[in-house]
Structures are given as C-alpha cells and as structure tokens.
Amino acid sequence: MADDEKHEHPEHGEEVEAPWTEPEDTRSGLRDPNRAARSLAAMALSFEALALLLAIVPMRMILDDATVAIVAVLVLTVACIALAGMTKRAWVWPAGAVVQVALIACWAIHWALGVAGIVFGLVWAYCWYVKTALGKPPKR
Numbered sequence: 633m634a635d636d637e638k639h640e641h642p643e644h645g646e647e648v649e650a651p652w653t654e655p656e657d658t659r660s661g662l663r664d665p666n667r668a669a670r671s672l673a674a675m676a677l678s679f680e681a682l683a684l685l686l687a688i689v690p691m692r693m694i695l696d697d698a699t700v701a702i703v704a705v706l707v708l709t710v711a712c713i714a715l716a717g718m719t720k721r722a723w724v725w726p727a728g729a730v731v732q733v734a735l736i737a738c739w740a741i742h743w744a745l746g747v748a749g750i751v752f753g754l755v756w757a758y759c760w761y762v763k764t765a766l767g768k769p770p771k772r
Contacts, residue, residue: 665766
C-alpha cells in the first residue's frame with residue numbers, strides 16, 4: 633500500500649481512504665480562457681469576412697449599380713480580417729461591435745446586408761458573452 637492512498641485512523645488503528653481529489657483528466661480543457669475567447673472572436677470574424685465576400689456576386693446581380701455595395705462589403709471584409717488578426721488587443725471587442733453596426737447600416741444599400749448584419753451582430757454578442765463568462769471565476 634502506498635502511503636498517500638491509505639492512512640491509519642489515529643484512534644482505532646484502522647486504515648481509511650485518503651480524501652477525494654479530482655482526477656486530472658476531468659478538467660474542462662480551458663487552460664487559457666482568454667485565448668479561447670480570442671480564438672472564438674477570430675473565427676467569428678473570419679466567417680463573417682467569408683460571408684461578406686460571398687455576398688458580392690448576388691449584390692452585382694440584384695442591384696442596378698452595385699458599386700456602393702461592393703465597396704461597402706470590401707471595406708467591411710478588410711475590417712473583419714484585420715480585427716481577426718488583432719484579437720489580443722482589448723479594443724477589438726468594441727471595434728467588432730462597430731463593424732456589426734456598420735453592416736446593419738448597410739440596410740440602406742440592400743436589406744439582405746442589413747439582415748446579415750443582424751445575424752452577425754447576434755453572433756458577435758454571443759462571442760462577447762462567452763468572453764465575459766470565461767473571465768469570471770468558475771462556480772463550484
């Protein structure tokens with residue numbers, strides 16, 4: 633018997649089990665919660681950039697003059713890619729919210745861009761919620 637597995641009870645001389653400890657393989661796996669939140673934000677912004685790029689062709693087909701829509705989509709795509717690469721900075725979170733508001737404002741160009749802005753705004757809000765939740769101490 634190993635010394636750390638069993639102990640003698642001082643009064644009765646009988647062996648008792650050691651106190652329970654949490655096994656190491658049941659941890660959540662989040663060794664760095666901030667990194668997890670940053671990765672989630674980078675993925676969300678990357679998917680948004682991809683979706684915006686995929687919106688260029690339909691905008692060209694739907695709108696008579698799609699120049700404004702294409703420029704707006706390209707500017708927002710570049711902003712998403714730039715922010716995805718800078719997620720270590722704290723100001724990325726409010727800047728990402730500004731990008732979402734700008735995309736919702738593109739409703740004036742075409743309603744589909746505004747709907748995409750609402751969808752990605754909700755995704756960004758969820759990412760921000762996850763970041764906030766991971767920053768709090770765990771409940772035990």
